[in-house]
Amino acid sequence: MKTINKLGNISVMALAAVSTMSVISQANAAELVIGTFGGSFAKATEACHVSLFTKATGEKVLLTFGSSVQHAAKIRATKGNPEVDLAYMDISIAKQVKAEGLLEKIDFASLKEYGDVAKQAFDVDGTYVNFMTAATVIAYNPKVITTPPSSWSDLFDKKYAGRMALGDITGTSGLHFLLAANKMNGGDLNNMDPGFKALAELKANVEVFYTQADQIVSLFERGEVVIAPWYPDRIGSAADKGVPVAVAYPKEGAVGIQPTLVIPKGSKNKDLAMRFMEAVLSAEGQACFAEKKYAGPVNTKVTLSDKVSKIVPFGDNYQNLWYPDSDVVAKKRPEWTKRWQRQVNR
Amino acid sequence: MTNRLRIWLNASGIGLLSPLAIVLLLAFIAPVLIMFPTSLHPYTPGVGIGEGWTLENYVEIFSDSYYHEVILRSLGMAFSVMIFTIIIGCPLAYFLARMQSRARNWLVLLVIFPLLLNLVVRSFGWIALLSKHGLINDVLLSIGMIDEPLKLIFNLTGLIIGMTHIFLPFMVLLVMGSIQNIPVDLEEAAAVLGSNRTRVFFSIILPLSIPGLLSGSILVFILSISALVTPRLLGGPTYKVISTLIYDEFMQLLNWPAGSALAFVLTLIVLVVIWATGRFSKRWMAHLT
Numbered sequence: 001m002k003t004i005n006k007l008g009n010i011s012v013m014a015l016a017a018v019s020t021m022s023v024i025s026q027a028n029a030a031e032l033v034i035g036t037f038g039g040s041f042a043k044a045t046e047a048c049h050v051s052l053f054t055k056a057t058g059e060k061v062l063l064t065f066g067s068s069v070q071h072a073a074k075i076r077a078t079k080g081n082p083e084v085d086l087a088y089m090d091i092s093i094a095k096q097v098k099a100e101g102l103l104e105k106i107d108f109a110s111l112k113e114y115g116d117v118a119k120q121a122f123d124v125d126g127t128y129v130n131f132m133t134a135a136t137v138i139a140y141n142p143k144v145i146t147t148p149p150s151s152w153s154d155l156f157d158k159k160y161a162g163r164m165a166l167g168d169i170t171g172t173s174g175l176h177f178l179l180a181a182n183k184m185n186g187g188d189l190n191n192m193d194p195g196f197k198a199l200a201e202l203k204a205n206v207e208v209f210y211t212q213a214d215q216i217v218s219l220f221e222r223g224e225v226v227i228a229p230w231y232p233d234r235i236g237s238a239a240d241k242g243v244p245v246a247v248a249y250p251k252e253g254a255v256g257i258q259p260t261l262v263i264p265k266g267s268k269n270k271d272l273a274m275r276f277m278e279a280v281l282s283a284e285g286q287a288c289f290a291e292k293k294y295a296g297p298v299n300t301k302v303t304l305s306d307k308v309s310k311i312v313p314f315g316d317n318y319q320n321l322w323y324p325d326s327d328v329v330a331k332k333r334p335e336w337t338k339r340w341q342r343q344v345n346r
Numbered sequence: 347m348t349n350r351l352r353i354w355l356n357a358s359g360i361g362l363l364s365p366l367a368i369v370l371l372l373a374f375i376a377p378v379l380i381m382f383p384t385s386l387h388p389y390t391p392g393v394g395i396g397e398g399w400t401l402e403n404y405v406e407i408f409s410d411s412y413y414h415e416v417i418l419r420s421l422g423m424a425f426s427v428m429i430f431t432i433i434i435g436c437p438l439a440y441f442l443a444r445m446q447s448r449a450r451n452w453l454v455l456l457v458i459f460p461l462l463l464n465l466v467v468r469s470f471g472w473i474a475l476l477s478k479h480g481l482i483n484d485v486l487l488s489i490g491m492i493d494e495p496l497k498l499i500f501n502l503t504g505l506i507i508g509m510t511h512i513f514l515p516f517m518v519l520l521v522m523g524s525i526q527n528i529p530v531d532l533e534e535a536a537a538v539l540g541s542n543r544t545r546v547f548f549s550i551i552l553p554l555s556i557p558g559l560l561s562g563s564i565l566v567f568i569l570s571i572s573a574l575v576t577p578r579l580l581g582g583p584t585y586k587v588i589s590t591l592i593y594d595e596f597m598q599l600l601n602w603p604a605g606s607a608l609a610f611v612l613t614l615i616v617l618v619v620i621w622a623t624g625r626f627s628k629r630w631m632a633h634l635t
Contacts (some may be wrong), residue, residue, distance in 0.1 A: 062445045067597070069600060070597060070600060071596050072600060073596065073597065073600065093600075095392075096391075096392065099391075099392055099393055099394060100394040114507075137531060137536075149631075168582075168583035170583065170594050170598040204608075206580055207478070207500075209582055209583045209584055210582075210583075211578055211582070211583050212578070213580065214470075215579070216471075218473060218474075219477075220472065222477065222479050222480075223479065224477060224478050224479055259532060328390070329394045331391050331392040333391065333599065334391045334599050334601060335391075337594070337598070337599060338412075341412065341586065342412055345583055345584050345586070346412075346415075346584075
């Protein structure tokens with residue numbers, strides 16, 4: 001029993017030490033609190049956006065990490081008195097939070113970079129700005145698939161049975177593939193039957209429905225999966241690390257993803273947050289983010305290296321992007337999720 | 347009145363518990379009470395949480411066969427994990443409890459070792475072992491035991507394997523404590539009177555270690571049914587359990603009311619299990635003495 005107690009004590013102490021450390025790191029209150037995404041995205045945020053901002057203003061930044069929905073949940077829970085001054089989130093979530101009246105109105109025209117950024121990047125009501133373009137594209141293993149896939153229908157090919165993965169509908173890529181399959185089979189946002197029918201049939205070929213991006217990295221690495229809908233920035237980062245994976249843009253058009261920046265209502269550092277937006281939207285910030293994180297720029301003054309312009313939505317691939325109406329998607333998503341759970345994932 | 351209260355507080359020792367009671371109240375009961383009203387509000391996607399009151403979130407859980415399936419699957423999974431930890435954990439606990447060697451401390455450390463490892467890392471370890479081209483399938487294929495890779499992961503099998511591994515230490519430690527409290531003399535006396543080892547185990551060790559076994563089982567059951575990370579990583583979305591469903595409602599759909607309602611249903615299930623086990627253990631102890 002003594003041993004157990006001793007070990008118990010050690011683990012309690014370890015726990016206490018860990019929790020104290022996190023308290024200390026939080027107590028070092030910085031000027032501006034930014035909610036960004038974790039992993040390599042966080043590193044790129046730090047290297048591109050934060051460093052530019054700090055250089056320009058001399059102010060410190062504290063980064064907190066989470067998904068779009070986690071940021072939204074925080075903003076909702078701390079209504080009017082937010083912990084974060086600026087958050088990165090997907091446009092569909094930004095629209096949801098906007099509808100709940102939780103976002104600060106921003107005078108975009110007063111931003112230094114306003115003239116250089118594509119006009120459609122700004123919300124007409126002044127609540128969010130789309131700062132990069134990403135997309136759901138086809139990821140494939142170039143060692144196994146020598147002719148790059150060119151259409152969403154390639155994923156339906158029988159030869160990939162048991163060697164392909166799809167995203168779960170709870171992730172963006174799952175939703176987008178469903179929408180793309182639906183469109184390809186003659187459906188639209190108000191008639192999802194063709195899409196669900198196609199996926200219910202495809203289900204038998206699917207090795208795994210992934211919920212975390214990291215799951216699919218290890219599956220590509222092991223060669224268990226050779227084709228899957230995924231994101232160019234993730235594919236680019238994984239390929240840089242030696243994972244056998246490459247980007248293919250389907251001819252029907254990749255499905256566009258628009259990450260945005262928002263300032264929660266009641267932010268105490270609105271001005272600084274706007275300076276941060278300027279850093280993100282500046283040609284320098286955008287170019288850096290494109291090279292480091294394979295993010296398609298919205299600043300029209302940015303030029304890209306050859307390697308990056310093949311991966312990110314750029315040129316023809318950018319023109320071809322399809323953006324499903326995010327208002328409709330936000331409203332219908334719960335319904336589709338339920339249907340997916342019952343018809344595709346059961 | 348106040349005087350009597352004071353005497354009662356002093357005599358019962360409840361006053362001594364008050365620091366803990368306050369912490370528990372603030373950290374556990376209060377958030378639960380705050381969540382409860384949320385579960386009674388309607389939710390409209392694209393608009394947000396409504397002001398009105400409704401039982402719809404609960405009605406849906408009880409009337410929709412999809413939720414029944416998920417709840418049954420969660421119960422079945424937690425129950426299987428519990429049974430497996432008993433089958434693997436009890437012999438191990440007995441071995442460790444009766445061991446005389448100095449190596450025991452190290453062996454106990456080995457049992458606890460999985461707990462020191464990060465949950466996500468551990469789960470990825472399982473993916474490397476169990477996946478289609480993982481170690482286990484490769485070995486089985488190469489020695490010709492199987493012709494096709496077994497599907498060991500991203501389904502219920504993978505989930506149960508991973509969870510049994512993670513929660514085994516709890517069972518071992520609790521049962522070990524119980525067995526250590528059984529004097530060795532009892533076993534020896536039984537042996538002297540002619541019982542074989544099987545009989546000793548079933549008539550002495552097992553009945554007397556029931557309290558530890560029960561608390562271990564409750565702990566493992568509750569930890570399994572409320573686990574989130576492992577089901578998400580090893581079960582995959584096809585094998586939804588209650589906890590992953592709650593996570594999806596909160597974190598993917600922003601539908602807090604439906605998520606809270608599900609969370610309360612889960613809490614209710616857990617409370618019923620604890621209550622039933624408590625009754626059973628009381629009966630059992632009464633039956634022994």
